[in-house]
Amino acid sequence: MSAHCQLTGRKPAFGNSISHSHRRTRRRFDANIQHKRYWLPSEGRHVRLTLSAKGIKTVDSIGIEAAVARIRARGGKV
Numbered sequence: 001m002s003a004h005c006q007l008t009g010r011k012p013a014f015g016n017s018i019s020h021s022h023r024r025t026r027r028r029f030d031a032n033i034q035h036k037r038y039w040l041p042s043e044g045r046h047v048r049l050t051l052s053a054k055g056i057k058t059v060d061s062i063g064i065e066a067a068v069a070r071i072r073a074r075g076g077k078v
Contacts, residue, residue, distance in 0.1 A: 003033040005052035
């Protein structure tokens, strides 16, 4: 499965590379996916999440508990 963000759902986008001669070839724009480990106090364990850079910023602003609740609401496994 392609790398995608568990929190925001970001996936690779597809488009064209355009050369100097203006030939178009297909390419993919990958999201900035990182693996992050967070301590989840309510469960007393660490969770490892696959997040985009924007997803990491979202966790920093809303907190890990709310982020895990959103992931589970989307049907994701944590």
